[in-house]
Amino acid sequence: MSFLGQLFRYRPRELRTPLEDFLTEALAQWLRECTAAGQLGQVLRTLFHTAEQQLPTAAALAQVRWGTQHVIYLPGSLAHNKRPDLVGHGPGFFMIIENKVAAGFTEHTGTDGVERVDQLRLYRQYLDTRPEPHKAIVLVTHSTLPPEHWQDPVVSWRRISGFLQRSLALGPGNAAQFMARSLYDFLEEQQMSGVHLELADIVSQPAYLRLQQAMLGLGALGRKALAQAVQALPGQAGAFTVLLPTDKPGAFAAPAFYGAILAERTSGALHERPFFAWAGVLAQPVYSCIYPLNPEVPEVSVGTALWVAGPQPSDAQAAALDALVSALGGAEAGWAWAPVTGPKGELSLHLSNRLSLIDLRQRAGGGHWDDYIERFYQQHLKALLEALTKPSGIGGMTFEQALYAHCA
Known part of the structure; x- marks a missing residue:
């Protein structure tokens, strides 16, 4: 850059x-x-x-x-x-x-x-x-x-x-x-210098179409995993809904995102709801603040985000996120959280587990990716949703209650 x-x-x-x-x-x-x-x-x-x-x-x-x-x-x-x-x-x-x-x-x-x-x-x-x-x-x-x-x-x-x-x-x-x-x-x-393509850019069109089809397929597996995760929530499934990119939930749509979003059944814009999670492929920035760790490489990801009122997360939120990451297995299991400033200056807290398509290719060992990525979605969605309902050890609250106690 x-x-x-x-x-x-x-x-x-x-x-x-x-x-x-x-x-x-x-x-x-x-x-x-x-x-x-x-x-x-x-x-x-x-x-x-x-x-x-x-x-x-x-x-x-x-x-x-x-x-x-x-x-x-x-x-x-x-x-x-x-x-x-x-x-x-x-x-x-x-x-x-x-x-x-x-x-x-x-x-x-x-x-x-x-x-x-x-x-x-x-x-x-x-x-x-x-x-x-x-x-x-x-x-x-x-x-x-x-x-x-x-x-x-x-x-x-x-x-x-x-x-x-x-x-x-x-x-x-x-x-x-x-x-x-x-x-x-x-x-x-900023693409303000005029149109210019190298020969490699021109001949990459078939590869881009294959990549797009692959991301659509990986996104479909994310939608399936989210639907199954909602059904597995004991006594809480009716409180959640799975939103598809075609429902135009904010900026979660192709070509930036391929997959689905899990949100509480409340009105308002997606980024204004008290809880939402996603499972799919992040290819470009979403809401100008949820983006691949490497901006040039799409990644498969499971995560959740919340918007907070102040310029910094509260001590309770930070402590809850640290404890939640630990409960999920920590960095060794691929989990991490970070504060990110949104497009209007608002602060959001992101907790996610990510896998670049390059890493995915290596782990799949040259075979088809479907079984591996399906396990990735199911394992991490199950771990995340179950962990949110567990006691956080902070003020007698669950992790979900501790996190969203000071939402914007």
């Missing part, structure tokens, strides 16, 4: 992805390094289509400062207090760069109460009021189209990626080169 990819992975996530804001900050830092390296003029001319009459002297360009969240001060105008994504400001020079990945443009009601004015028109109006003799505005976009009135330069992230790639072959390794490499790698990971 790239340097920026590692940083992006750990950013707090709101209801929408922070990709646009993150790319804006990364672009700003790269432009700062280009300025320090004396390369800003070339970047503005070649990449951002800035005309010579819009550029100040080389000495002035060397003093340009790049910043995000610039606040427009223009009382009486709709542009007042608006925030362009990225601004470059130096002696006699002012430049606005607006970044869009896939979102539309914010619109504001005009002074007549009828006309709708988009943010780019407001930024252009603001730029026209600036006193600097050299000024420019650029739209950077991935899939968002510019409005019909837009006549200034439009630069795609794909073009930026190509420029970064070419610049990496030039000059010595410096801070600008490091930032160019990091930003280029990140754009590749």
Whole structure:
């Protein structure tokens, strides 16, 4: 994973992805390094289509400062207090760069109460009021189209990626080169550099279809094992239901997950229920927080998750999970638990037993996997569901009661 990819992975996530804001900050830092390296003029001319009459002297360009969240001060105008994504400001020079990945443009009601004015028109109006003799505005976009009135330069992230790639072959390794490499790698990971397939990718289609069919088969065994586990629950079977991926229970669906989910018969979203467990193949992240230990290798897994109220698990929950892992046989039996932050910043606690498909192939010894994986599901589901009903030794509660005493 790239340097920026590692940083992006750990950013707090709101209801929408922070990709646009993150790319804006990364672009700003790269432009700062280009300025320090004396390369800003070339970047503005070649990449951002800035005309010579819009550029100040080389000495002035060397003093340009790049910043995000610039606040427009223009009382009486709709542009007042608006925030362009990225601004470059130096002696006699002012430049606005607006970044869009896939979102539309914010619109504001005009002074007549009828006309709708988009943010780019407001930024252009603001730029026209600036006193600097050299000024420019650029739209950077991935899939968002510019409005019909837009006549200034439009630069795609794909073009930026190509420029970064070419610049990496030039000059010595410096801070600008490091930032160019990091930003280029990140754009590749986000699939914003354009379509590119190696020959191995093209000829892997039959193998991918075989893998998908295999995961469907392993998921079907998980559904069967869950149904049998529910029937075996003495006096409690009616409290649970088995949900299939076709029931669209949250993000538990192909191609991220092949299998089934065991949940209590309560209403609400799956991740809001007091208990749910899963059995199947995890191929990609589910809820952005339940994912294979090795993100590049699908795994067979049995597990349970609960959402908790605070930023950390309570002492009772942590103690109960430690005791439950021990009761299940500990790490030697493949069990482990971990706290994970969810897509909206919520904390979830995961207890699971996992087996990568690579390990599964080795353990199956070259034969069919069905018998082995069926035993894996049955053994671990039986152990997990039985253990949850046993005394935890904490406050006279069962493991289930101790775990869910402080759920969100």
